[in-house]
Amino acid sequence: MRKTLLPLLFALLAISSSWAQTKPTGISGKTAGMQKFNGYFPYYWDEATGRILLEINKLDQHFLYVNSLAAGLGSNDIGLDRGQLGGEHVVYFHKVGPKVLLIEPNQAYRAMNGNPAEEQAVAQSFAQSALWGFKVEATEGDKVLVDATEFLLRDAHDVVGSIRRSRQGSYRLDAGRSVMYLPRTKNFPQNSEFEATLTFVGGEDAGGLVRSVTPSAQAITVRQHHSFVQLPDQNYTPRPMDPRSGYFGIEYMDFSTPVDQPVVKRFIARHRLQKKNPAAAVSEAVEPIVYYVDHAAPEPIRTALLEGARWWAQAFEAAGYKDAFKVEILPADADPMDVRYNVIQWVHRSTRGWSYGASVTDPRTGEIIKGHVSLGSLRVRQDFLIAEGLLAPYEAGKPANPEMMKMALSRLRQLSAHELGHTLGIMHNYAASVSNRASVMDYPHPTVKLAASGEIDLSDAYAVGIGEWDKLAVTYGYQDFPKGTDEKQALDQLLRGGHQRGLQFISDRDSRAPGGAHPQAHLWDNGPNAADELTQVLAIREKALERFGVNNIKLGVPMAMLEDVLVPIYNYHRYQVEAAAKVVGGLNYTYASRGDGQIVTEFVPEAEQQKALDALLATLQPNVLVLPEKIIAAIPPRPAGWSPTRELFDKRTGLTFDPLAAAEASADFTLSFLFHPERSARLVELKARGGKLGLDEVMDQVLQKTWDTKSAAGLEKQIQLLTQQLVLTHLLALSQNEEAAYPARAAALLHLNQLEKQAKKLAKASDEGVKANALLALDRMKKPVEAKPQLHKDLPPGAPIGSGVVIGCE
Incomplete structure (x- = not known):
């Protein structure tokens, strides 16, 4: 028996040995039969298991990792828009035994003098982050193969958290309904792009916002995108930030800095742009900045977006560049999430919301790698609605007034330019409106006039082209100085020259606060004098309300829809109210630096404060707040199927139109600014320092009126x-x-x-x-x-709707 089995055993061992010698080993063996995609990080698609196997051929080499949302939820309040960028992370793969970690060093704390000991001390003092751990599947020389599927199919963009924070439900990622999205999973020499279809389940407690934008609240399916990007070379020179320049940027602590120098380093965010000939007054760029407009935007909107975005070429020409800034249509086969493309994306949501300009920036230097503009598609309809309210254009037997579409498209051009400006690195400038609309980075209210005939004139509603401040800002950020130039001095002279020409820069923190003090920094205002403009705006409002009626809606539209058109006209003065209120108890100031000659601080003259107070008190008068009987009688309750929205007036009368609630909300709006605790404290303080208009005087006049x-x-x-x-x-x-x-x-x-x-x-x-x-x-x-002031809660939204406002948006 034993003699019979031994030959068989030897035969089996021989076959096994032969098979072992011929079976492929390492990465090639592990990926046999899979489709390979060569590029920055080669990867393999395993059709049988739905896996992505990543070949790491650059261990311990830094690269940029970015996540984003390719297909979104469609709710302004929750966010999660199509094309929404996540954060940037400088990372590297590090192998330890059978594991590979994806590690993000801490860029906020550095030692930049090149001393390894100091660099190590800083690195050991502050935590780094291991973003993920991979199991080694195979090795081949200095290359490692890992299964990246679970990393790519995770909720990197925190959809679950966004929905939870909005109190719209408890969800979890369902791996069984999540797969790779192959049409947008691609590889290129300097970037690897991956996209995943993710499904989130739960929703037993789903809120109305989720239910309104999903086919089934029990399953939310979106797409998330991951980019592995080669970092730029070291030929980029960071430009120091100046508080007067109007730029976003990066900052970090450099612990190798001498004690007599600031330890916090700040640099502006900007694209890399160099002249072919820096010594020439005008030169072509080594490589121009190119943006692409979403081909999904319909006409005539697409042309308006192109035209507005191309305005920035004027600023680069002013900085001495020729053909350095271009805007084209995104190729049909291009992926807007691909980091190689600067894009202007047309985004749809269930309600009108903010547009914003974001960017992918190198956290080490501030260099912008990708600009990404998201424009909400319903914004243009709001401007068209305002024009309908102003013009009452639907008189029977007459064609509709073309000025409505002209105004809406002119606003869209401005919006395209505004958001693109953010992706160039430029902040809001809310003081530009007082200097002849000197910047597209302001929030513009339509400049409407009363013609000599008494008719409302929209012909100059929005400015055309880049403003003087925008040209100055681009020159500051992108000028390529000739060799031997003292760059710091040259940049300082640029900013001083702008100040001498009357250009001002005041941004978000000073302009958004309802108790704000700056008399010239406001959102959605116009004119050099807030009080005069409030009086002008009230006259426009009066004229529009005087002729408001059936001609404000098209034939066949339910009469109840008149309220939709009425809201922005009745509240037409709301932003100028806020602007005028900042003059009362106002303090003029700049972001001055020592020795630059700018105003540091100064009281607003008493006469200007009083004029503003008089204009504000006018908004509390019954003859201003009352609606004509013909308007009230023309607005019935909404018909079945036309549900009320938050864009309408709140009501205390049930379904019927409530003119008293509209007046109450408007009056409360004015009073909430006048009696804001910060303004009240400032009025007390300024009078104690020698002013004449104090809080007692303001209260006396309010009570009197x-x-x-x-x-x-x-x-x-x-x-x-x-x-x-x-x-x-x-x-x-x-x-x-x-x-x-x-x-x-x-x-x-x-x-x-x-x-x-x-x-x-x-x-x-x-x-x-x-x-x-x-x-x-x-x-x-x-x-x-x-006593609980309403504090605007009953005033219908004026600005775009959303859960919050980020700095780079409008």
Whole structure:
């Protein structure tokens, strides 16, 4: 028996040995039969298992990793837009035994003097991040094969977190319904691009926002994109940031800096651009900056986007470049998420929302590698709606006024230029409107005029072309100076020259705060003088409301839709109100540097403050807040199938139109700025330092124009009474606000005491309405802690809708 088995055993061993000698080993063996894609990081597609196997041929070499959202959710409030960029990460693959780690060094803390010991000390002082761990599948020389599928099919963009933070439901990634998206998984010599279809399940607690944009709230399927990108070479020279220049940028702490120098280093963000001949006044670029407009944008929108984006060529020409900036149509087969393309993408959402300009930036230097503009498609419709409200263009038997489309497209050109400007590295400049619309980086309100005939004129609604500030900013960021130039001095002279020409730069933090102090930094305003412009805007509003009616909607449209057109016209003055309010208790200042000759700080003259206060008080008057009876009577409840939206006035009357609620929200809007705790504290302080218009004077004038006026009649009377209650609300709230300055709270209490005496007299009035209103005021004064200002919550949205505002958006 043993003799019979031994020959068989030897035969089997021989066959096994022969098979082992001929079987392919290493990476080639592991990937046999798979489709290989050569490029920056070669990878293999395993059709049988749905896997991506990544060949790492650059261990311990830094590269850029970027994640993004290729196909989004479509909700403004949640975010998660098509084309939304994630963060940039300088990373490298590091092998230890059977594992490969994807490691991100800490770019925020460095030692830049080239001393290895100092570099090591900094690296060991601050944490780095191991973003992922891979199991080694095979090796071949200095190359390693790993299975990257799980890394690529994860929720890198944090869709789950975004939905949870928006309180729209609890979701989890379902691996069984998540696969690679092969049409957008490609390889190129300097970048490897991967895309995955991911499905998130759950949704038992899904919110209305999710339900409104998904076929089934139980399964949300989107696509996420991953880019592995070769880092730029070291021939780029970072440009130091100057607070007067108007640029985004990077910053880090350099611990090798001498003690007498700043340890925090700041550099602007910009594309790499060099002249072929830096010594020439005008030169072609070594490599021009090229942007691509989404071919999905329809006409005439696509042409408007092209034209607006191309305005920036004017700025580069002013900086001495020839043909250095170009805008073309994105090739049909190009992927907008591919980092090789700077793109202007046309994004659809369920409601109008913010557009924004983002970029992929080298975190080491500030060099912009990819500019990515996202433009919301519904924005243009809002501008068209405003034009409908201003012009009442649908008179029976006459063609629609073409000025509406002209205005909407002119705004779209400006928006395209604005967002592209962010991707060039340039911040908002909200002080540009006072200097003849000197920058597309401002937020522009339409410049509407009353013609000599009394008609509303939209012909100059939006500026055309790049402004003077934009040319200065591009020259600062992109000028390629001749050899031997003292660059620091030359850049300083550029900024000084702009200041001497009257150009100003004030950005977001100083402009967005409702208690802001800068008298010339506002969003959506116009003109060199906020008070004068508020008066002008109110005149435009009055004219538009005077002729508002059936001609504001097309024939056959439900009459209830008049309210949609009415909202932006009734609230047409809202942004100029905010601008004028900043003049009251305002402080003029600049981002001055020592010795540059700019204003550091100065009071706004009392006469300007008083003029602004007078203009604001006009917005509280019943004749301004009241709607004509013909408008109220023309707006019925919405028909079945036309649900109300947040774009409409809030109502206290159920389904019927509520003109008093509209007036209440508008008056509260003005008062919320006038009695803002920060403004109140500043008014106290400025008067104590020698000013004449203080908080007491402001409160006196508000009470005089609301409580001490002759009683009106009809609907105006009811508006007058509710405005009085709103004034009381803000005084009560200020007196109880523990974050307000004590002198401001004291001033509020003093005026409440005066108001109480007045209310007691009015409570004996023969007019039942006045008497009742006084009794309500006296009752409310007994419970001051219950006073809650509306603080705009009942005012329909004016700016684009969204969950929040990022700096590089409009």
